[in-house]
Amino acid sequence: MWRWVTVNSRSDTIAVFGAGVMGRSITALALGRGVDVVLVDVSDDILQKARTEIAQQMRHGQFMGAFPDGQAAGTLTTTLSGTDAADAGVVIEAITEDASLKARIMAEISGMLPAGIPVITNTSGIPVAELAKSVRRPEDLAGAHFMNPAYLIEMVEVIRGPQTGDETMAAVRSALERLGKKTVVVRDAPGFVTSRLLHPMINEAVRIVAEGVASVESVDRLMHGCLGHPTGPLRTADLIGLDNLADALRLLAERTGNSTFEPCELLLEKVRRGDLGRKTGRGFYDYGKVLS
Template sequence: MAGSASDTIAVVGAGVMGRNITALALGRGVDVVLVDVSGDVLESARAEIAQLLRHGQFMGAFPASQATGTLTTTLSSGDVADADVVIEAITEDASLKARVMAELSATVPAGVPLITNTSGIPIAELAKSVQRPAELAGVHFMNPSYLIEMVEVVRGPQTGEDAMAAILALLGRLGRKTVVVRDAPGFVTSRLLHPMINEAARIVAAGTASVEDVDQLMHGCLGHPTGPLRTADLIGLDNLADALRLLAERTGNSTFEPCELLTEKVRAGDLGRKTGRGFYNYGEVLS
């Protein structure tokens, strides 16, 4: 298995990140088994993944000569058993991730790497739930995964050489550039980005500057591609709030707790692009 190319991957969770990762793999010619607990979510996912593939092709994100992989959707986690690599991409809930990882670990045969797309839960923590901790690692894909070439790979304390080789081989086949980091709460990207977004929201709440002005300054002065608050809308404000709470709990730093403006928006259901309104108004609900 070490260093081998993957013909089929399983993606567990058909939310925003699961759809993005699936589109990336399909566009690179890798077959995908996409698993979710909701048939309606899977139906919606199929339609959006087709849109993402078209957009990726338009943007030149996929090799022009590459045949698109085959997508299979299923409600049964048992259908991951024949995959070469399994990627967990469910919501950022530590207890739920632990239960899902335990189920997946009991389903796949030895030698199949398990990847978690967690944005900040330590791999060592999730490794307690799996049967073979040496086969578990983190890969933090960014949104949109089919356009952002860099990924953060998190090697847990128990992650083995074979699993790392297979995971890096898969990411190479997907055309991703990788940086391998050590395990820690929030790793690198979330530990830096999420508190910055939280502070940006606090600045807006204090009346120091508008949402637009904060993003314009961060873009024009500091080179942030989209600005922190537009980025927050892309992440999903509910996902961001969950990740900040986890970061606060696991570091003991209460300043990482989501600020009141962020929690207010989550309570109101203004979750960003996926609901049509977050820090910005997008005019309609996006599927």
Template sequence: MTTDQQFHRIAVLGAGVMGSGITTLALGSGVSVDLVDVDTRTLDRARSGIRTQLRHAQLLGALPGDRPQGELTTSVSMSGLAHADAVIEAITEDAGLKAKVLGEVSELVRPGTPVISNTSGIPIDELAGAVRRPEDLLGTHFMNPTYLISMVEVIRGPRTGDAVLAATQALLTTLRRKAVVVRDAPGFVTSRLLHPMINDAARIVAEGTATVEDVDTLMQGCLGHPTGPLRTADLIGIDNLVDALDALYERTGEKRNSPCELLREKVRAGELGRKSGRGFYDYGEGIS
């Protein structure tokens, strides 16, 4: 695969928040997508959510108006992966499950096809042992909402090949995204900085030092954080945040990375953020 190859069709595995968001970005950029998930109801919700996100992105001028949209195909089977120009895995942040799925993917795709794990912090080399061709594996960390955030963290594992890295950068250019390539490490750059900060913000609220609103207002007004850490937690998904913090704590041993009790309480209560309708803030009925 060369950097001047046209990306006509990609596969996205996982129809949750991130998988749907990546699919929206690709479709709006003129790239067709095979969206795969094991659950048909999740795929049904994703189709509806993707239509909504595409309308929202178009109203905001966040997607190119001069390209026809790509075609969306949904499936519970990975049998079509052999025809994909790239595969982006965006399933739950579980290293064992990711390794299993990526191993299955690597048996289906053509050699040289980028096999991309979208992860907020699991080291790519931990996953490389599960795939047939480790040189074809690398990581991305798309930010939510993908159609509004123009930069993507790209993680090059120790065994990632030059050709697949270049092809992935070309794909991101097609999606009008700027790639910043970093070396493999737990949490990479963005999660290693952002997630502990959100954890600390939740601790401050739990201790009664300040309200949720005041923490976010101070971070916005004094330190230039665009949304505030706790609104950001709601956007990430508090369950996803807890999973990512657990993974970071397991790999670093740094106590600051261990999710605070307030975050765990919210997960137990089903208050997961925007997608559930309530997290640190109230969003009504929630979104897909």
């Protein structure tokens, strides 16, 4: 559980809850755009590793031209205390894709914020309406599906829940534009648009490999060369995290009632072995080094 304490005002700050893969990437994006960030997690060890990786991501973003020339970086504050984020202008929840855990944390975040502060849940497919049941003011809640790495991919899928207010939508889009993002707003539904299309495609690519139809490399080369997929579905899976992908597929299957979305056995086998993609150094490809 987060520890709540009183701190000074940070009205122009973005607060990010969760220092995992997406929390780090979103934080690097904001800092590179000159926005101060309070990054909250429950583990000192995770926060220490996050600082190292965020610095690496910011260097990569600068090298790739993702940040404005001459832009001074924002200030990063890492903390175990949730109330260090209480005066932020925007709060982004970016914890693991677990509906019950997200609901619990969203309730805690909502309870500490004044009315009118937009709360964004970063989710690849959990309906906003489902999470809205846990917050005090559903009108302040919206969804955003950042793609990884958030500091390089220019577009964000924004999800308007059934109770999301007009002022919240305007504030969320303004905040994302401040981060240099283009936005497309979609209605609330399991998997929204991008996950509903991308995750089953990756699952099918894994099945093709499992059946021996083609190698991992051949699947990705064909999808890139013939269909224009920038990295191929299996490299994308490694970037998402195979555990995150399996969870998202289960969620899609449960929420839609479509059993074909269930993660295939080869994907589950890799998750059981701990081969989760780039973050563990091995997934469908071998990266040689664990990205902690």
